[in-house]
Amino acid sequence: MTEVQAKKPQESLQDRLAQVVDLLNRHHLVEELAHRQEGPNQARVENLVHRQNLVKLQRRLDELHPADIAYILEALPLDDRLMVWQLVKADRDGEILLEVSDAVRETLLADMDDHEILAAAKELDADELADLAAELPRDVVHELMESLDAQQRERVRSVLSYEDDRVGALMDFEMVTIREDVALEVVLRYLRRLKELPGHTDKLFVVDYDGVLKGVLPIKRLLVNDPEKQVAEVMAADPVSFHPDGDAYEAAQAFERYDLVSSPVVDKNGKLIGRLTIDQMVDLIREEGEAEVLNMAGLREEEDIFASVWKSVGNRWAWLAVNLVTAFLASRVIGLFEDSIEKLVALAALMPIVAGIGGNSGNQTITMIVRAMALDQVNTANTSRLLRKELGVSLVNGVVWGGVIGAVAYLLYGSWSLGVVMTVAMTLNLLLAALMGVLIPMTLVKMGRDPAMGASVMITAMTDSGGFFIFLGLASLFLL
Amino acid sequence: MTEVQAKKPQESLQDRLAQVVDLLNRHHLVEELAHRQEGPNQARVENLVHRQNLVKLQRRLDELHPADIAYILEALPLDDRLMVWQLVKADRDGEILLEVSDAVRETLLADMDDHEILAAAKELDADELADLAAELPRDVVHELMESLDAQQRERVRSVLSYEDDRVGALMDFEMVTIREDVALEVVLRYLRRLKELPGHTDKLFVVDYDGVLKGVLPIKRLLVNDPEKQVAEVMAADPVSFHPDGDAYEAAQAFERYDLVSSPVVDKNGKLIGRLTIDQMVDLIREEGEAEVLNMAGLREEEDIFASVWKSVGNRWAWLAVNLVTAFLASRVIGLFEDSIEKLVALAALMPIVAGIGGNSGNQTITMIVRAMALDQVNTANTSRLLRKELGVSLVNGVVWGGVIGAVAYLLYGSWSLGVVMTVAMTLNLLLAALMGVLIPMTLVKMGRDPAMGASVMITAMTDSGGFFIFLGLASLFLL
Structure with a gap:
């Protein structure tokens, strides 16, 4: 527990980062000077200043909460990051990792x-070890497991x-268990003997002699x-309880809905095997939000900046x-109509408007749907209603904005029929965008994929190719 | 407190929604039949079935946690939603709202x-009332305030x-305060006399006779x-504490970093005035994630689906x-080069590739930067380094993918100079995308705006106009 080390947030994280960066810069400056002037006395003086700086930096780091050090490490470029990492006391390595x-x-x-790595890992609890294990070298994990007692x-x-997205992968084992047939007095005495309670202990778990969960005793009620x-x-x-093979994100949503701080995890037979705590759930909620943003933009994972x-x-x-492939396909769609463009070059200038607005509108729809899906608000019963609404929005936007841009096209090129084609093409492409904005994420989910996956790239592909085809096709039919 | 009402999540939210929808559908069916057959006896029978259905539905709703009812209300179309809302017991309205x-x-x-509304609001605490107040009719708020005692x-x-994004707007007043010069024994007796403790009480607040915060007593230590x-x-x-005019989102990040459950809010003089709890912070973290997604896609706010x-x-x-305006500008850029396109119509087919890849790559960069900014990892000290990295990524992608598409252009149109122009234009547009992907969110932040605001629309505007200009400009110079 590092409660006391957490400095008041009034001194902001950026301030703390700035202080560390400042000390690092001074260190770099001294190093640079030492490199330039190679006299033996000079070097000794520099060396002294050098060491003083490092001691100062180390002292600053020792005062900081592990989470703050993690933040600073993430914000530093690689060389500085590794230097700070070397200065951190070895017994804190595990927590920071x-x-x-x-x-x-x-x-x-x-x-x-x-x-x-072995030394760092030894400071950790079983569940924390498991979190790290996947990323540690094989023989380190092996050696580590050897060093644990049987229960651990x-x-x-x-x-x-358990898979990463299951409750079992996130549970810890720091439960305080009691029996139901004792007086609260006895429980209070028992707790006093424990000397320390695990973090996030807002309730005690009541189990029978077989370890089956009978209920929970909120600390509030005990008091x-x-x-x-x-x-x-x-x-x-x-009480609200979870199964280890339940969906972790659904558990996080339950924590949010029912304002839970900790909750028991039980196996098929109702036996208590672990617990979930709000801090793990908060991390999950944040990660899900991040994954959604990254997936929509077509990034595979979070990047070290x-x-x-x-x-x-x-x-x-x-x-x-x-x-690249979809852009190439869109380009081939245009290729089909090269004759038309040669005859009426205005088409080349106007076609990206039709495609662009479609892409933007499609992105709005798909974002909405992906959000609603993340919140479990979309189901087969309401799909058609949703689709009708999105098509309605597109129709309004198509007529209004398509009308505006049609008028502009008329003013620019003096052809009212070009204006009409523009308006109709835009409306049709917006309808296509709405249709695809609903269908793409639904299809992805049916295929067992994340509905946000590359959503932006896919919808844009549809509205580009579709927009070019609709606009150039209509123009070829009616204008030439 | 509704702890007991929260059903085990094993019976999933969707199941609960499905049950309600099922009861609603039966209700609709009966109504429809009643409309068709107007005989007096028939009507009486239908009426009975009708009422039985509603009673069943009401009973089901009474069993559900307010958060679950809220979820169901959100997932139902307007007419069904209002019907369910009418069936909910009046004394739960406030919590559900x-x-x-x-x-x-x-x-x-x-x-x-x-x-x-007045009846619903009377069930709420001061901080909850304040949350609702902004959306209630003026005279209702007035009447409500009259009905409160002076402290409330x-x-x-x-x-x-306080503004919505300040700590003060999120604090509640359910603190349990104690003095520092009493024995733990006395504290335990005092708590017993309270009969009930507020939710999320993981620590008691220690204050002096002027109400100045002297420290906190974690319940764990008390026990x-x-x-x-x-x-x-x-x-x-x-202890970690917050000021009411501090940034609420920074407070949420502190809760996440330091694994807090509750935390005191103090004024300038150190006087305890309220507290923050993790449940409010979790909501904030989720909302921020959502706002980022919505803002990037150019949606003003979350939509009722x-x-x-x-x-x-x-x-x-x-x-x-x-x-529409940016698409029009891009179209005018093409308009500048209509002569070139007339001479070499292949340009019209190839230009969207240059623009499209630039847009996609720019969206990846801007998403990355907005993420890093939300985590406070970007500062003036590392901007130039970030920019260099993004430009490096673009250069690699430009040479590789630009090379591929250049080769394809050569194969399609048999002109190697067209291929070279394509490769160079794509590389330049990707560099522009990287530059803008970094500069747009930074500029928005300097202007005091949300860095995600319409980020996608803006970066696409840049890479469209820029891409067309670069590609058509180069082509006009070197190919014609």
């Missing part, structure tokens, strides 16, 4: 030898046996009720390649 | 008369005096320490209008 983003953790682990090893194995009363009289007998150019290219190339 | 989204709340309030009224006023000890010996003397077509048009028209 848990806090940093995946991409940054990778850079930190790459800088540690097996011995250091079993727990790490159990957490590792306000007569100590003579029995646990069974006071406990909540039908100072990742090498090559890493970033790797993260982004897949959807760019898809986009 | 707090849970639903803004858009849906508006539809529910529109359906209630002043008397009903003062509290509502105080919460209302494990010797009851003979004084509060002052056991409390945390330097069953909003009327007109409401939806209102939510979306602003960015569509901006897009």
Whole structure:
């Protein structure tokens, strides 16, 4: 527990980062000077200043909460990041590794030898170990498991046996359990003997002799009720609980809906096997929000903002390649109508308007639908109603904005029939955008994919090719 | 407190929704039959079935947690939504109103008369009242304020005096305060006399006689320490605390970083005036994530998915209008080069590829930067480094993908110079996309705006106009 180390947020995170950066810069300056002037005395003086600076930096880091250090590590370029990482006390390494983003953790682990990693990991609980295990070298994990006692090893194995998106992968084992046939007085005495309670203990878990969950005793009730009363009289007998193979994100939503702080995890037979806490759920809620944003833009995962150019290219190339193919197809659609464009070159200037507005409107629709799907508000019963609404919105926008741009086309090129074609094409492309904006995420979900996956690239592909085809096709039919 | 009402999530939310929808459909069916057959006896029978159905539905709703009812209301089309709303017991209206989204709340309030609203609001605490007040009719708010005692009224006023994005707007007043010079024993007895503790009470607030915060006593410590000890010996003397005019989102990030459940809010003089709790912060974290997605797509706010077509048009028209202007500008850029296109119509087919890939790549960059900004990882010190990295990624992508598409252009049109122009234009447009992807959100932030605001529309505008200009310009110079 590091409650006391957390500085008041009034001194903002950026301030703390700025202080560290300042100390780092001073350090770099001294190093640079030392490189330039190579006299032996000079070097000794520089060396002294150098060391003083590092000591200052180390002292500053020691005062900071692990989460703050994680934040600073993420905001620093690689060389500075590794230097700060070396200065952090070894017994805090484990906690900090848990806090940093995946991409940054990778850079930190790459800088540690097996011995250091092992030392860091030994400070962690079973569930925390399991979180890290996937990213540690194989033999380190092996050695680590050997060093654990049987119960701990079993727990790490159990957490590792669940997929990342399951409740089981997020549970911890710091439950305080009591029996239902004792007085609150006894519970109070029992807690006092424990000396310390796990974080986020807002309720105690009431189990029978087989470990089956009978209820929960909220600490609040323990405190306000007569100590003579029995646990069974006071406990909540039908608490919200989760299965280890339940969906983790649904659990997070339940935490949010029912304002939970901790909750029991039980197996098929009702046996208590772990618990979930709000801090894990908050991380999940944030990650889901982030994943949605990243997926829609066609990024594979969160990037370390100072990742090498090559890493970033790797993260982004897949959807760019898809986009290249779709852009090429759109280009071939235009190719079909090259004769028409040669005859009426205004078409070339006007066609991107039809495609662009369609893309924008389609992105609005798909964003809406993906949001609603994340909140479980879309189901087969209301799909057709949703579709009707989106088509309605498109029709209004098509007639209004298509009308405006049709009038502009008439004013620019003096042809009223061109204006009409423009208006009709825009309306049709907006309807296509609405249709695809609803159907693309639904199809992705039916295929078992994330509805946000590359949503933006796909809808734009549809509205580009579709827009060009509709506009140039109508123009070829009616204007030439 | 509705802990007991929360059903196990194993029975999923969708199941609960499906049950309600099923009962509603039966109700509709009966109504329809009653309309068709108008005989007096027939009508009486239908009426009976009708009433039985409604009673069943009402009973089902009574069992549900307010948050679940809110979810169901959000997922139902307007007519069904209002019917369910009428069936909900009046004393739960207030709690449910707090849970639903803004858009849906508006539809529910529109359906209630002043008397009903007043009754619903009376069930709420000061901070909850303040949350609702902005959306209630003026005279209802006035009447409501009259009905409160002086302290409550003062509290509502105080919460209302802060902007939505300030800590003060989110604080509640359910603090349990104690003095530092008493024994834990005394604190335990005091709590027992309170009969009930507020939700999310994981710590007690230690104040002096002037109400100045001296520290916090975590319940965990209260439970494990010797009851003979004084509060002052056991409390945390330097807790994380917030100012009412601090940034609410920064507070939420602090809750996440330091794994807080509740935290004191103090004024300039250190006087305790309220507290923040994790449930409010979780809502904020989710809302921020949502706002980012919506803003990037150019939606003004979250939409009720069953909003009327007109409401939806209102939510979306602003960015569509901006897009229309930018699309028109891009079209004028093409207009400048109509002569070139007339001479070499292949240009018309190839130009959308250059613009499209630029837009996609720019969206990836801007998404990355907006994310990093939301996490406070971007500052003036590392901007140039970030920019260099993004330009590097673009250069690689430009040479690789530009090369591919250049080769394709050569194969299609048999002109190697056209291929070279294509490659160069794509590389330049990708560099422009990287530059704008970094500069647009930074400029927005400097102007005090949300960096995600219409980011997608703006970056696409740049890469469209820019792409057309670069490609057609180069082609005119070197190919004709």
